[in-house]
Amino acid sequence: MTNVTVKDLTLDFGAVRVLDKLNIDIQEGEFLVLLGASGCGKSTLLNCIAGLLDISDGEIHIGGRNVTWEEPSERGIGMVFQSYALYPQMSVEGNLSFGLKNARVPKPEIAKRVARAAEILQIEPLLKRKPAALSGGQRQRVAIGRALVRDVDVFLFDEPLSNLDAKLRADLRVELKLLHQKLDNTMIYVTHDQVEAMTLADRIAIMRGGVVQQIASPSEVYDRPSNKYVAGFIGSPTINFFEGSITDGGREFLSADLHFPLTGYEATQGALTARPAWLGIRPEAVITGTDVAQQPFTADITVELVEPMGSDTLIYTTLAGTPFRFRMSGKASVAAGDTLKIGFDPAQGSLFDKTTEKRL
Amino acid sequence: MTDAPSNLGVTPRGAKPRKRLTPTNIMLYGTLFVASVYYLLPLYVMLVTSLKGMPEIRLGNVFAPPVEVTFEPWVKAWAQACTGINCDGLSRGFWNSVQILVPSVVISIAIASINGYALSLWKFKGSEVFFTILIFGAFIPYQVMIYPIVILLREAGEVLSAVTGTKIRLMGSIWGLVIVHTIFGMPILTLLFRNYFASVPEELFKAARVDGAGFWQIYFQIMLPMALPIFVVAIILQVTGIWNDFLFGVIFTKPDTYPMTVQLNNIVNSVQGVKEYNVNMAATMLTGLVPLIIYFASGKLFVRGIAAGAVKG
Numbered sequence: 001m002t003n004v005t006v007k008d009l010t011l012d013f014g015a016v017r018v019l020d021k022l023n024i025d026i027q028e029g030e031f032l033v034l035l036g037a038s039g040c041g042k043s044t045l046l047n048c049i050a051g052l053l054d055i056s057d058g059e060i061h062i063g064g065r066n067v068t069w070e071e072p073s074e075r076g077i078g079m080v081f082q083s084y085a086l087y088p089q090m091s092v093e094g095n096l097s098f099g100l101k102n103a104r105v106p107k108p109e110i111a112k113r114v115a116r117a118a119e120i121l122q123i124e125p126l127l128k129r130k131p132a133a134l135s136g137g138q139r140q141r142v143a144i145g146r147a148l149v150r151d152v153d154v155f156l157f158d159e160p161l162s163n164l165d166a167k168l169r170a171d172l173r174v175e176l177k178l179l180h181q182k183l184d185n186t187m188i189y190v191t192h193d194q195v196e197a198m199t200l201a202d203r204i205a206i207m208r209g210g211v212v213q214q215i216a217s218p219s220e221v222y223d224r225p226s227n228k229y230v231a232g233f234i235g236s237p238t239i240n241f242f243e244g245s246i247t248d249g250g251r252e253f254l255s256a257d258l259h260f261p262l263t264g265y266e267a268t269q270g271a272l273t274a275r276p277a278w279l280g281i282r283p284e285a286v287i288t289g290t291d292v293a294q295q296p297f298t299a300d301i302t303v304e305l306v307e308p309m310g311s312d313t314l315i316y317t318t319l320a321g322t323p324f325r326f327r328m329s330g331k332a333s334v335a336a337g338d339t340l341k342i343g344f345d346p347a348q349g350s351l352f353d354k355t356t357e358k359r360l
Numbered sequence: 361m362t363d364a365p366s367n368l369g370v371t372p373r374g375a376k377p378r379k380r381l382t383p384t385n386i387m388l389y390g391t392l393f394v395a396s397v398y399y400l401l402p403l404y405v406m407l408v409t410s411l412k413g414m415p416e417i418r419l420g421n422v423f424a425p426p427v428e429v430t431f432e433p434w435v436k437a438w439a440q441a442c443t444g445i446n447c448d449g450l451s452r453g454f455w456n457s458v459q460i461l462v463p464s465v466v467i468s469i470a471i472a473s474i475n476g477y478a479l480s481l482w483k484f485k486g487s488e489v490f491f492t493i494l495i496f497g498a499f500i501p502y503q504v505m506i507y508p509i510v511i512l513l514r515e516a517g518e519v520l521s522a523v524t525g526t527k528i529r530l531m532g533s534i535w536g537l538v539i540v541h542t543i544f545g546m547p548i549l550t551l552l553f554r555n556y557f558a559s560v561p562e563e564l565f566k567a568a569r570v571d572g573a574g575f576w577q578i579y580f581q582i583m584l585p586m587a588l589p590i591f592v593v594a595i596i597l598q599v600t601g602i603w604n605d606f607l608f609g610v611i612f613t614k615p616d617t618y619p620m621t622v623q624l625n626n627i628v629n630s631v632q633g634v635k636e637y638n639v640n641m642a643a644t645m646l647t648g649l650v651p652l653i654i655y656f657a658s659g660k661l662f663v664r665g666i667a668a669g670a671v672k673g
Contacts, residue, residue: 050570052566052570073570078570085564089582089586098568098571098573098581102573103572146571150571158563
C-alpha cells in the first residue's frame with residue numbers, strides 16, 4: 001500500500017523553479033532517503049510534504065488522503081530538524097507534550113505517550129531538564145521523541161544527524177535504524193551524507209537541480225547507477241571514469257590506447273552499439289595479487305601516492321591517461337614508485353553515453 | 361639558544377608579565393578620567409547647589425560643597441514650586457507623566473512586538489513593502505507631521521464624540537498624547553523586534569507549526585519567553601524617550617495635563633520673582649531621576665539586548 005504520494009509537484013520561488021513536476025511513491029513502512037548535494041531541492045521537497053511551504057502546483061497524498069491544502073499539524077506527520085529546534089524555555093517533558101496539548105489530547109493520554117516515547121528513546125532521566133542542559137545526542141533524541149509522541153504515520157527527518165560529531169552520528173544512525181525496525185513507520189529522510197543514505201535506506205532517491213535522478217535500492221544505486229552524475233555522487237572514494245568509445249559490435253571499450261573487453265556487460269537499453277562513451281570502474285572492483293591473471297583486463301601501473309586508512313589502503317595512479325584510484329587491503333605494503341599488476345572486469349563497471357550521460 | 365636580552369637568565373614560563381605604567385595605559389586612563397570629569401562635574405554642581413540655601417548660592421562659590429545642608433529646595437520643587445497660577449510643584453507633572461508613560465509604553469511595545477513577529481515569521485505578500493514604508497517613517501523629521509496630527513486628533517475626537525454620543529476630546533488630553541507616542545514609537549520598535557525574531561532559528565517556528573500551534577500560540581508560548589532581552593531594550597528606549605519628551609507634551613496637552621518635562625521648563629523659565637537656583641536644580645534632578653533609575657537597574661540587560669537584536673537584519 002502506498003503511504004505517501006507526491007504527484008507532479010512543482011514549486012516556484014519567484015521566477016526560479018525549484019521543483020519541477022516531481023513524482024514519488026513511498027510505500028507504507030518504507031525508509032526513503034532523499035540524497036543530494038546542497039541546493040538540490042531535497043529539503044525543499046521535505047518541507048513541501050510537511051506543508052511548511054506552499055506549493056505552486058501538484059498534489060500530495062498521505063495515508064490515502066489528499067493533504068495538499070492542509071496545515072502541517074493535520075497531515076499526520078512528525079518532523080525532526082537538523083538544529084533540533086527544541087523550545088528552549090520548556091523542559092523536555094514540555095517539549096514532548098506541546099504538540100499534544102495543542103491537539104487537546106486528554107492529560108492521562110499525554111502522560112502515557114510521553115512515558116512511552118521516553119522509554120523507547122531512553123530519555124526518562126532527562127524529562128525535567130531544559131534543552132540547554134542536554135548534549136547534542138540527547139537533544140536529537142528529544143527531537144525524535146517529539147515526533148514519536150504524536151503517533152503519526154510518517155516521520156520526516158531533515159538532516160537530523162548533521163550537527164553531531166562523527167562518532168555520535170554513527171551511534172544514532174544505528175539507533176534510528178533500530179527505531180525504524182521497531183516502529184515500522186514510513187520515514188522520509190533527507191541527507192547529503194551517502195553513508196547515512198546507504199546504511200539506512202530501503203530506497204534512495206538521488207536528487208539534482210530539483211529532479212530525481214534515480215530512485216532505487218542502495219545496492220542498485222551503487223552497482224547500476226542510472227547516469228554519470230549518480231555514479232560520481234555515490235561511493236567514496238569516487239568512481240573512476242575513462243573517456244573513450246565503444247567499438248563496433250559492443251565488444252570492447254577503447255580509451256587512449258587501451259582495450260577494455262566488455263563481454264558479459266548487461267546493457268539497459270538494448271545491445272551496445274558503437275558510440276563515444278564513459279566507462280566507470282569502482283575503486284574496490286580492482287584486484288591485485290595472485291588472481292589478477294584471470295581478470296578480463298590487466299595492466300601494469302606505477303604507484304603515485306599511497307593513502308593508508310587502516311582498514312584499507314588507497315592507491316593513486318594513472319591509467320589510460322586519466323587519474324585512477326583503487327583500493328587494496330590495509331595490510332598491503334606498497335610505496336610510491338612501486339610497479340603493480342592490477343586487473344578488473346570492465347563488464348562489471350558502468351557505461352554511460354558521452355552526450356546524454358545516461359546508462360547504456 | 362638566543363633569548364631576548366631582557367629575558368637573559370629567566371626561562372619564559374607561564375603567563376607573560378605585563379607592565380602597568382605604559383604610555384598606552386597612561387593615555388587610556390587619562391582620557392577616561394578627563395571624559396568622566398567633563399560629564400560628572402555639572403552633575404556635581406547641580407547636586408551641591410540643590411542642597412544649598414539661597415544666601416549661600418549668592419556667594420558665588422559654585423564648586424564649594426554646602427556649608428549648611430538643606431533639603432528644602434527639593435521639597436519646594438516637588439510640592440510648592442509655581443507655574444502660572446498653580447503652586448503645587450512638580451508632583452502634578454510627575455503623575456501626569458506616569459499616566460502618559462505607562463499606557464504609551466505598554467501599548468506601543470505590545471503592538472510593535474506583534475508587528476515584528478508577523479513581519480519576520482509570517483511573511484505575507486507585500487510584507488516587505490509594508491516594512492519598508494514603516495521604516496521610512498523613522499526618517500521623516502516629526503516636526504513636519506505635527507500640524508497634520510493636531511488636525512487628525514481633533515477630527516478623530518469629533519468622530520468619536522458623534523459615534524458614542526458623549527463628548528470625547530483627544531486633542532489636549534492625555535490619551536491623545538498616548539496615541540501620538542504609540543505611533544511614533546512604532547518604526548524603531550518594529551525594526552527592533554523584527555530583527556530579533558529574524559535571528560530566531562526558522563526551524564523552531566516550523567517545529568511549532570508541525571506541533572499544531574497557531575499564530576498566537578507560537579507568539580505567546582514560544583517567541584515571547586525567548587524575547588525577554590529585547591523587551592527590556594524596548595522598555596528602556598520607550599521609557600526614556602517618552603519621559604524625556606518635551607515637544608509632543610507641550611503641543612498635545614493642556615496646562616492641567618502637562619508632563620513633568622514641560623512643567624520643569626515652566627518652573628525654570630518663569631520670569632517673575634527671584635531665580636531660585638537651588639529649586640531649579642532640585643527640580644531638574646527630580647525630572648531626570650526616572651530614566652536614570654531605569655538605566656542603572658537594567659544597564660547590563662540593555663547592552664545585551666541591543667547586541668542580540670543587532671546581529672541579524
